[in-house]
Amino acid sequence: MNTPFRLDDHPRRPQPLTPPPDGYFDRLPTQIMARVQPEARQESAAFGWLRVLSMPLRTALASVVVLGGFTATFLLSQPDAATTPRLAHANLAAVPRTEMVQYLLASDERLSTSDLSELPVADQDLVHDYLQASPAEVQAALDEQPSELNYL
């Protein structure tokens, strides 16, 4: 008859299962560090340098960032003063001259002497392209008009 099994009499095997692959415990710390390191690296790269600064400096830095943001938004929202006349000039140049004349004849629109007087101030290139008159000639033409028409 077999002796009944008693756990205390059985030789204890501390690790009864097959050990892990060779070198497993040499590699494991590296694998674990690789899993926790990205968090640590991102944290230090993004905000780590902020921790070095004192609280007043951090507050001042935040104010500069906010004010800078407002300034940049304001400047970027302004229309480009140089672009607008250039664009108008290009659009006008694209209209064929015959169509332009037809438009002026068919509509009630008339060029007044005040339009003529403002043209050299608004755009010198336009004067050169379409008026083909020197500033002296323009001035002489204006001087010949009755003074009340000039200031209407």
Add this chain to the structure above:
Amino acid sequence: MEDQDILAKFADPASRNLAFNQLVRKYQQKVYWHVRKMVVDHDDADDLTQDTFVKVWNHLGNFRQDASLYTWIYRIATNECLNFLSSKRRKFLLPLNDVSEELAAKMEADPSLAGDEVELKLQKAILRLPDKQRLVFNLKYYEDMKYEDMAEVTGTSVGALKASYHHAVKKIEQYINEPS
């Protein structure tokens, strides 16, 4: 390196990585074998061991030293194991015995137990225990952990742990002595 030194160095950002590396090297084998005995499969044990140390990294800054670092790490590893086993049952809608059978099949395939019928039967008897009782048995029988430390790991009273271990031994002996 002593646990206190590891904790002090971990608290300093400049030496945190070094301290954690030391901690992993100090406890990796204990954690791995503790987990491996619970889940049997090496790959599962590998995943759970890594998960355990990632959690240790995440929470070590909040570790209160009213428990020892050693039992605190064991507690995290134990919870990882129990969660893994219970989620495995939920995932596949398996009853308790089916997971035990699966673990027993892996145990039978382990070359380390080939030819040792009594040892294989002992391991299969251990696998038939409920998870928490198996955990208590492993901590006492294989690691000879003090009941007071086991109480910290499991959150169970010393008296309940002694009773659990006593009943586990009886169940195992009874299973092995049953005629095949």
